[in-house]
Amino acid sequence: MKITAVETMLLRIPYRQSGPPTGFGGKVWTTLDTLLLRIDTDEGVTGWGEAFGYNVNEGTKATIDTLIAPLCIGRNAAAIGELMADLQRKLHLFGRGGPVIYGLSGIDIALWDIAGKCAGLPLYRLLGGAGRRELRAYASLLRYHDPAVTARLSAEAVDRGYRHVKLHEIELAPVASARAAVGPEIAIMVDTNCPWSLAEARAMARQLAPQDLFWLEEPIWPPEDVAALAQLRRAGLMPIAAGENAGSTLHFAQMFAAGAVDVAQPSVSKIGGISEMRKVVALAEAANVSVVPHSPYFGPGLLATLHVAASAAQDMLIERLYVDFETPLCGDLANARNGMMTVPEAPGLGAEPDAAVIERYRAK
Numbered sequence: 001m002k003i004t005a006v007e008t009m010l011l012r013i014p015y016r017q018s019g020p021p022t023g024f025g026g027k028v029w030t031t032l033d034t035l036l037l038r039i040d041t042d043e044g045v046t047g048w049g050e051a052f053g054y055n056v057n058e059g060t061k062a063t064i065d066t067l068i069a070p071l072c073i074g075r076n077a078a079a080i081g082e083l084m085a086d087l088q089r090k091l092h093l094f095g096r097g098g099p100v101i102y103g104l105s106g107i108d109i110a111l112w113d114i115a116g117k118c119a120g121l122p123l124y125r126l127l128g129g130a131g132r133r134e135l136r137a138y139a140s141l142l143r144y145h146d147p148a149v150t151a152r153l154s155a156e157a158v159d160r161g162y163r164h165v166k167l168h169e170i171e172l173a174p175v176a177s178a179r180a181a182v183g184p185e186i187a188i189m190v191d192t193n194c195p196w197s198l199a200e201a202r203a204m205a206r207q208l209a210p211q212d213l214f215w216l217e218e219p220i221w222p223p224e225d226v227a228a229l230a231q232l233r234r235a236g237l238m239p240i241a242a243g244e245n246a247g248s249t250l251h252f253a254q255m256f257a258a259g260a261v262d263v264a265q266p267s268v269s270k271i272g273g274i275s276e277m278r279k280v281v282a283l284a285e286a287a288n289v290s291v292v293p294h295s296p297y298f299g300p301g302l303l304a305t306l307h308v309a310a311s312a313a314q315d316m317l318i319e320r321l322y323v324d325f326e327t328p329l330c331g332d333l334a335n336a337r338n339g340m341m342t343v344p345e346a347p348g349l350g351a352e353p354d355a356a357v358i359e360r361y362r363a364k
Contacts, residue, residue: 001077001118005040006069006107008051008061010363013298014326018156019149022142024168024193025055029142032321033057033363034299034329036353037064037106039114041077047114048353050301051106052269056099063099064106067091072107078118080111084275097247101272108273109304109349116348122307123350124343127278129311133343137320137336138164138189140296145169147177154178157322158186161338164214164317170195172207179211191217194245198228205237215241215263224251230260241265244294248272249279256287267294268308269301277308285313296321298334303349306333310343327357 012031023029035057037049051060071090075083087104094100116123124131139157144150154165165182166189169175175190182188190213196204201219208216216238220228223245233240241263246252248271255261266280277293284291291312295305296319309316320336328334330351333344344350 001045001114002042003039003072003075003077004042005038006064006072007038007040008064009036009038009358010034010057010061011036011329011358011361012363013329013357013361015323016326017323018153019142019144020146022144024143027055032298032323032325034297035060035106036299036358037110039072039077039107039110041114045077045114045117047077047110047112047117048300048349049106049108049110049113049273050269050297050299050304052102052267052301053297056102060099060102064103067094067100068103068107077111077114080108080115080275083111084108084272088272097245101247102270105269105271105273108275109268109300112274112304113300113348120347122343122345122347123274123304124307124310127307127311130313132310132315134340135306135309135316135318135343136163137318137339137341138162138166138187139322140166140191140319141168141322143168145171145174147173150174151177151181153322154188155181158182161336161340163187163339164189166191166217166319168193175208175211184212187214188212189214189217189241192219194218194221194223196221198231201228201232202235205232205235209237213238215239217241217265218245226255226258226260229255230258233260233262239263241292243267244270246271249276249283252280253283256283256289261289263290263292265292265294268304269297270294274304274308281308281312290314292317293319295319298325299329299353300349302334303330303344303351306341306343307349327360329353329357
């Protein structure tokens with residue numbers, strides 16, 4: 001079964017904002033942008049993938065179109081391991097993280113979608129393992145800085161059935177207001193997106209300790225400073241989570257060897273797809289480290305995450321970005337009901353991106 005075409009599609013879908021306009025990377029988001037990838041084969045089987053993402057979508061798209069896609073044409077779509085290993089070796093000179101790995105992630109996800117369709121199985125069954133049909137989700141808020149907003153949205157998320165709420169804040173006041181709003185029984189996590197030196201992180205962790213955090217996420221700059229992260233964890237102030245910025249399985253192995261994290265957070269659209277994600281999960285299980293995937297996606301990236309989590313031995317929380325699309329990309333599958341998400345049962349990823357949504361919101 002030969003690959004005949006690789007097509008990328010950048011979608012800009014408006015979303016309903018529960019708080020004031022915000023975003024990351026110096027850009028205020030008015031849309032949630034998704035980079036879809038479609039692989040066609042000479043046997044008529046099509047697979048869908050998703051490559052990271054957001055502010056870097058244009059760069060990732062260009063990398064796939066000009067660098068990665070030409071190397072895929074004519075290759076055997078069923079030989080996923082062989083093709084991905086060959087692409088990683090051929091392209092390592094151009095980055096072991098960033099748009100190259102993001103693009104390879106999208107390719108890998110699409111190939112697994114094809115494999116599931118050819119087998120007539122949903123991916124979680126093809127991957128084996130536990131085969132959970134429902135997974136608990138947590139509400140992942142954007143960064144608002146405003147204590148009143150974090151309190152209101154955290155309480156709203158709990159009212160919608162979430163028992164875990166993650167904030168993206170870097171100051172005490174918004175975290176404390178959220179804790180006061182939801183009470184002591186709800187788990188609160190704080191993702192800081194790598195803002196602090198080790199000394200600054202220690203000081204902030206001490207300030208945040210009374211808020212009884214479920215974890216403190218990515219507190220160290222730069223994110224690859226595994227030694228500093230391990231030192232902070234040894235202070236024992238709260239559990240430490242990291243991994244969305246890791247570009248390889250080796251990076252996770254180094255984190256585990258250093259004792260740097262309580263919670264590993266591989267991202268299927270950033271780490272190299274389902275193939276690499278499964279390796280990270282196996283390493284984490286061997287190191288007795290919990291896995292909670294980074295998954296603020298609404299298309300194939302989220303569906304792939306659900307399948308990997310459903311097949312894993314450990315029970316994983318699923319990140320659900322706490323926004324709602326104006327129009328859903330994959331129907332109702334990206335929604336959490338009473339804090340739970342359903343694993344798709346159809347072959348492959350379990351859903352095709354809605355053609356009408358692609359047509360309406362595709363960037364020209």
